[in-house]
Amino acid sequence: MLTEHIIRTTIEAALAEDAPAGDITCESTIPVDAVGMAALTAREPGVMSGIGVFAATFVTQNPNIRVDASIKDGERFEAGQRLAEVSGPVRDILTAERVALNMTQRMSGIATMTSAFVAEAARGNARPDAVSPRRYARTRIVDTRKTTPLLRPFEKYAVVCGGGFNHRYGLSDAVMVKDNHLATLAEQGIDLAGAIRHIRERVSHTTHIEVEVDRLDQIPMALDGGADTIMLDNFSIDDTRTGVARIDGRAIVEASGNMTLDRVADVAATGVDIISVGALTHSVRSIDLGLDYE
Template structure:
């Protein structure tokens, strides 16, 4: 997903945006041949994502710049920890600094938030769990996976989707469909359009199945329990329970009974996600991972 070609194209565009006619400050204050060294330092703890993107920001301006990572994507870091060392011409280091940090800070923020959601869900399967996900329910395991998966959505920053979805994986999450081309996802408006043509819910799913290849996955969103039998009858591969209460989510899981992947979605928060996972859903999609994330505070300090 996050190829070197994708990284180069995005970084080059960001550098062109930030210094379209050069860096006037560096060009008037720093000798062209002056070299130096700087360290990427964490100002707070988090999970790393984007170390190759960080390096690419400097290499795009000058391939002779060297970046020595002290951490790999997906690894945790503490405040004050050195994450990479950069050596090269000072003009290049200063010109690329903000672009390098912008990418890495945001990606690490996404990875860090994802890791927090994953940890909240994983806790319910550990020995000695205190029952805070909802003692009235207990914990029901998902049917399709060992543990409920945290996944992203398409609520990403335009032009940065590959970076943001990669960061989710660095945080221990999984990706939902990458684009509209990847799978069928029938939501309320799609179903309403088909219903206006006299096609019922089960018939709508069969209508789609007749037109797509056998490898195409079909997901259907429902917002009421009474829609589930028709969706099962139509043969959906995944059923999304949208904005269900915990009681209704558990009933939905019981009704579906492993006949489709069960996804929970809708205003998912860190405080609520463990309780939703405890109902036995296979997947929880969290738009906040990319649309409401806070960048991690990283800095470039001169050695």
């Protein structure tokens, strides 16, 4: 997903966007032969993601820049912790600084938020009244396609760094039937169960089919059609628990819609296999990291 090619081409585009005709501030203030060192320092606690992207940004700007990281992706850090040292030509370090920080701060923000959701889901699974998920050992926190255009590989990678899992990467990966699709098929006289069978006849035997339902009475039709995953969209806690019982392990159960941190434990306790959270990527706050020169 997050390949070296994607990292390199994205960084090259980001650097070109930020300095399309060079960095006139550095070129007019910093001697061309000046060298120095700066430290990447955390200004608040979090979970690291993108330390390799951080390093690649500087090396792309100038291969003579050296980055020594003291943390790995997925590891936690505390406020004030020194995370990496960057040394080499000062002009190029300063030119690449903002792009490197922008990428790593956002990715770490996603990893940190994901980690918080994962912890809450685990807390819900551990409650005395909790129903155990049927498909997995614990309820999984997964992302959605609500990502920043062209940054999806970075953002989905960051979710994994935070202990979460990825939903389908894009529209080509799996079938997800939503209300608009069903409305179109209904105009042709095809109901929910028929829609799933209709799709199954047209895709590869390896293609996963997920169906979104927004009412309990749709679940029998989704099961009758042979859905692989049934998404309970914007269900109440009580209806989610009822939905899990009705599906009874015959399909993966995904809960989605309004998944805030303060209710995810309650949702996990219902026994759903998956909780998808769009906020992990569309509403995340970047972690505050600083590059301080010494």
